[in-house]
């Protein structure tokens with residue numbers, strides 16, 4: 001390699017290492033407006049939370065407080081892992097004394113957590129699932145954090161955060177962190193979907209991919225077929241179809257973020273449908289399905305309950321659950337083609353609004 005080529009290679013490596021998350025967020029707004037600076041600062045705090053959680057996960061097997069359960073149950077009635085508590089506290093801690101976020105609504109907390117010193121200065125609310133798929137931790141499989149950022153509307157004087165019961169189209173930003181072979185942060189502020197990889201030697205999230213577009217179609221279908229006996233007949237018909245036709249591959253990791261990330265990059269469809277016993281399904285709208293639906297629509301895909309676009313659903317409570325069918329447009333359309341006519345008409349009407 002000549003000196004010139006070596007210098008060019010060093011410059012391009014330097015340019016790459018300078019494409020950090022906070023710099024990228026400001027670029028999204030192409031201005032230094034208050035909103036741009038707020039979101040850049042909020043994303044920076046989320047990145048700090050991601051680094052703290054990633055660091056503990058990377059040592060889970062050799063340090064206290066990372067593996068196993070607390071013995072408690074959360075508001076969802078699920079067994080709480082030690083990492084769930086740690087990660088939930090991390091997100092709270094990184095926003096205290098930040099002046100940025102006034103409230104945090106989490107899968108792990110029945111009511112939103114208020115940071116009085118930030119209210120009402122910080123007009124933003126963070127909705128998050130601190131560690132999604134935490135049952136994977138004890139077997140060293142991938143887990144994720146999911147986040148959604150909304151602006152506070154009104155003054156929430158009664159502390160019930162009713163202004164959060166709004167459609168996912170009101171999100172100002174959304175994304176997730178995937179704690180996998182590498183730690184990745186994927187986000188959108190409504191101007192495309194962008195991914196960053198944590199460089200532990202720098203302690204920075206470096207831009208990996210800009211304007212990610214989900215393939216129009218993909219071979220992967222991702223759902224827990226152990227629930228087959230609980231599904232409505234139309235969904236069973238869809239699963240029989242992909243079993244009987246060439247060109248489909250089943251992938252299911254049991255952790256939403258990893259399963260979704262695969263679909264985002266390779267195409268296909270992820271499904272967590274309702275069952276006869278639980279028609280609303282398992283996944284929570286405000287801090288699981290809606291943030292991922294925001295990303296999916298930004299990436300050219302679709303996300304539906306089976307009868308309504310996820311981003312059009314208005315929740316009746318913070319921890320509301322909905323069925324989720326999310327991924328490539330053609331794959332979602334194939335799933336819908338097995339739904340009863342009236343559901344298809346409803347879904348079609350919603351998807352064209």
Ligand code: P6P
Pocket residue numbers: 132133134135224254255256257272282283
């Ligand atoms: P099941 C993890 O508990 C989670 O909330 C999602 O991350 C994941 O997609 C789903 O539940 C897995 O649920 O019933 O297949 O174990």
